[in-house]
Amino acid sequence: MRNITEVKKNTLSNALNISISQQTLGQSNFSLSLDIQIPNSGVTALFGPSGSGKTTLLRCIAGLDKHLQSNISLNGEVWQSDSISLPSHRRPIGYVFQEANLFPHLTAGENLDFAIKRADKTQAVISYSDVVSLMEIEPLLSQYPTQLSGGERQRIAIARALLIQPKLLLMDEPLAALDETLKQEILPYLEQLCHSANIPIIYVSHSLDEVIRLADHMIVLDKGSVIEEGETQALLGKLSTSFARHQDASVVVSGIVVKQENEWGLSWLEIGNQTIGFKQGKETLGDTLRLRIQSKDVSLSLSEQEGSSILNRLQVIIDDMEQDPKDPGMMMVRLLADKTPILAKITTLSAHKLKLSKGQKVIAQIKSVALLR
Structure with missing residues (x-):
């Protein structure tokens, strides 16, 4: 990696630019070494296993690790360099931790008032009423943290971080301390926040499900280094990535709702020149939605099969194939439905018996899909 004092010629002024070079942290052998640019819009997920460097980054x-040798700037404003070290309280960030960390002696509303007092008065990212509405916390404002559930406390913590009026929101595994029921309770609020906020969000997680639902951009870390980076949907649809070998390997497909069958409780999404059905919700005709398709839910056939309960059958072309290096008995197949990638995880024996090859036309049979938003 280049010397961090070198001026980076291709630096994007409208982005968060980070360059870190540190051989060891503390008494461990862990090192953090990266040079990245994070988009100044949407949600960027820092993804990777525990100990990969997500929280350290x-x-x-945030300016909480002072001993790291680093260059950090947002929109051309330098926060950290060889000669500058902006204190944490002067960095225009909101920080949501794994635990809500609310002041126990203050009501939820008073916790928000504390954030308002600290807010940057020169800019208004979001109004108080909008925050209360977005997080649906009006009934909670008079209660103390001990009277709230874990999910409710996190909603207050997120609201507090927003009311600081930050230029950047950092979220460090905000669902990690919640059980599965509470995770499902708060995820819709996070989705609403991520897709409506007008500030960039960096979201730390080792849950692929959360990343798929929330992130526009991904940076994958392992042992302190970046191993993959790019737009979420593009990365998920590629072979030879950590995602293709993940147990929950999936793709996300986008399309427009073109048909609804109320009698059967189904809506149909247009994918190129074909359609895919899913359980009907609150969507209406013309809405643009995203569906998650897991590779384990896709099987392949050489021809249309009658008499099957599988509704979704797409005509696809095999774009690529790769044997799982950790499990030679399994094969990942990348398919294209028009220009939309879909992954199918099948046995190597099945691929052999069907005599599958690149460029071949087959039928993708999709057993289930999940609506993301």
Whole structure:
């Protein structure tokens, strides 16, 4: 990696630019070494296993790790360099931790008032009424943290971080301390926040499900280094990535709702020149939605099969194939439905018996899909 004092010629002024080079942290052998640019819009997920450096990177951005050798700037404003070290309280960030960390002696509303007092008065990212509405916390404002559920406390913590009026929101595994029921309770609020906020969000997680639902852009870390980076949907649809070998390997497809069958409780999404059905919700005709398709839910056939309960059958072309290096008995097949990638995880024996090859036309039979938003 280049010397961090070198001026980066291709630096994007409208982005968060981070360069870190540290051989060891504390008494461990862990090192953090990366040079990245994070988009100044949408949600960027920092993804990777525990110990990969996600939280360390977030703390560095926030100015909480002082010993790291780093260059950090947002929109041309330098926060950290060889000669500058902006204190944490002067960095225009909101930080949501794994635990809500609310002041126990203050009501939820008073916790929000504390954030308003700290807010940057020179800019208004979001109004108080909008925050209360977005997080649906009006009934909670008079209660103390001990009277709230874990999910409710996190909603207050997110609201507090927004009311600081930050230029950047950092979220460090905000669902990690919640059980599965509470995760499902708060995820819709996070989705609404991520897709309506007008500030960039960096979201730390080792849950692929959360990343798929929330993130526009991904940075994958392992042992302190970036191993993959790019637009979420593009990365998920590629072979030879950590995602293709993940147990929950999936793709996300986008389309427009073109048909609804109320009698059967189904809506149909247009994918190129074909359609895919899913359980009807609150969507209406013309809505643009995203569906998650897991590779384990896709099987392949050489021809249309009658008498099957599988509704979704798409005509596809095999674009690529790869044997799982960790499990030679399994094969990942990349398919194209028009220009939309779909992954199918099948046995190597099945691929052999069907004599599958690149460029071949087959039928993708999709057993289930999940609506993301």
